[in-house]
């Protein structure tokens with residue numbers, strides 16, 4: 157997965173998941189809401205894993221998501 161795809165996945169997961177979660181709660185579907193919360197956590201962790209710096213293997217952090225260079229090691233990130 158490219159960093160671009162991982163970023164899209166990260167934001168779609170947060171915003172889509174939050175809307176879905178709130179919608180399910182408003183219909184008192186607590187069981188389904190819990191499943192969505194667990195799925196959001198899993199997808200969030202997966203997308204964060206994919207967003208790691210390819211050079212040093214560390215997560216560049218929130219600001220590093222749009223940075224062209226890794227704030228930790230200075231290596232260029234694969235930003236399309």
Ligand SMILES: [Zn+2]
Nearest residue numbers: 209212226229
């Ligand atoms: Zn790095």
